[in-house]
Amino acid sequence: MNLSRTARTALWAMLAAGLGVIYVPLLIVLVNSFNTDRTFAWPPTGFTVRWWEAAWNSTGVRDALWASVQAGLGATAIALVLGTMVAFAIQRYDFFGKNAVSLLILLPIALPGIVTGIALNNAFRAVLEPFGVSLGLFTVIIGHATFCVVTVYNNVLARLRRMGSSLEEASADLGADTFTTFRLITFPMMRSALLAGGLLAFALSFDEIIVTTFTAGAGVRTLPLWIFENLFRPNQAPVVNVVAAALIVASIVPIYLAQRLSGGDAGTR
Amino acid sequence: MxxxxxxxxxxxxxxxxxxxxxxxxxxxxxxxxxxxxxxxxxxxxxxxxxxxALWSTDTFTGDVVKELTWVNFQDLFTLDVYRTIALRSVGVAVAVTLIDLVIAFPMAFAMAKLASPRAQRWLVIAVLTPLWASYLVKAYAWRIMLSADGVLGWGYGLTATILTLSYLWLPYMILPIYAGLERLPDSLLDAAGDLGARGPRTFRTVVWPLTFPAVIAGSVFTFSLSLGDYITVKIVGGTSQLIGNVVYDNIGAANNLPFAAAVATVPVVIMLVYLAAVRRTGALENL
Structure with a gap:
């Protein structure tokens, strides 16, 4: 390409600066988690692991982490089933309203989270309260599953498009029925797409706070809710910072898995 | 047998x-x-x-009155405070989208057209990784940096909100544009160069029109995510309020669900209009 030397240098510089802007704030959180100063005055005055110990021993943090894991797993399981079903319907069939259905799947992440949040909150209370059931962890799972479907759907749809149907037809010609073909041919071929979509769904759920705020019952506190609750309490600041630092470190795990799973294209929504 | x-x-x-x-x-x-x-x-x-949203709340008892009325929407349109907040929210969303576009485009271009295939793979990972880091953690990082004795020390407010939101949604803008530029064949750029077009002209007549759907796809994310946000505003916004805060406060403190619902229709209508407008660009296929 015929770009001038200056233009090339400028573009590389902008890329480097952009990546710097992306990473510096995260590094500062990591550094601050070892800062002896309670209010994170910059530059740090000394090194300590005291806050990491305090966070490790905090029952509030542990309970919140467990609630988040449960919500994430539940929402991911539902999203896997629903997302796969829609992806098959959209990819393999032609029907009236196909565009509307694909738009519908997108709607929960396209609309602002607060709208989904209060709509579900309103509906849950109207439907559940007559039965004496109040909001709880399962309402969080339902809320999260609603916007997680799209991640699984996107991954499975892309895989089905690439996969074609010739192998499935061959399987049918050789006498396998629908279920056998699915078990032996279709499912193994889309397994990595399911894992990638599931991983994204879990991450999306694990991180979500707005819909969670409106669908969680009084006793349910996911990790984001815990962080938000303690963010404005000065005496909790070091522990909040450690949880933040730990989450930054933990975010390397899914990206590593996603890369292993599908050779680079797993992370995009 | x-x-x-x-x-x-x-x-x-x-x-x-x-x-x-x-x-x-x-x-x-x-x-x-x-x-x-x-x-x-x-x-x-x-x-x-x-x-x-078409019901109302009894101001005395706080109960919801289930009779159709336009009173919430009347309040929404006639009271100055809400008009200001709605316009401010749209302004913030537009600002965030433009800032992200300006930062993301050169980054995506360098990634897609200048980097070697091997470097591309690592750069995509580098942009993706922060997406997996928690939203709250990132907003929190800016709270620490912007606080009076933090690294930047600029304090909180509307500017801080725009900065933080731009930071949060930047990868959502980079990735679609990168994907769009990757699909753009290098030969087109070479052809434009051979026909005598310089950088700016190639950009205006070849690169921009062909990556426009990708830009729109990115903007759907940055715009919609900024429009509905109330958490970041609470963390770094000081006393400023956006639509999301009005909705939130009317459900919580004011306990006025009908009015909250009416306010919530504002971002939905804006987003639906936006989605309908961009559907024709084919951008939604890029999401």
């Missing part, structure tokens, strides 16, 4: 044969649960919310 003939009579065999012959039944089964969930339950919940 052949084995196939016996097998033909097992329930499973009959079921698969029936499914094989009836594509419509297969399709209905595939669509049943997802449509019940998203089409009936979720859309139903949204519809119910907007009906609620």
């Amino acid at each position: 052949t084995p196939t003939a016996t097998a033909g009579r097992t329930p499973r065999r009959r079921l698969t044969a029936f499914l094989h012959r009836h594509a419509g039944v297969r399709l209905s089964l595939l669509l049943s649960a997802p449509l019940l969930w998203l089409g009936v339950a979720y859309l139903g919940a949204l519809a119910a919310l907007f009906v609620t």
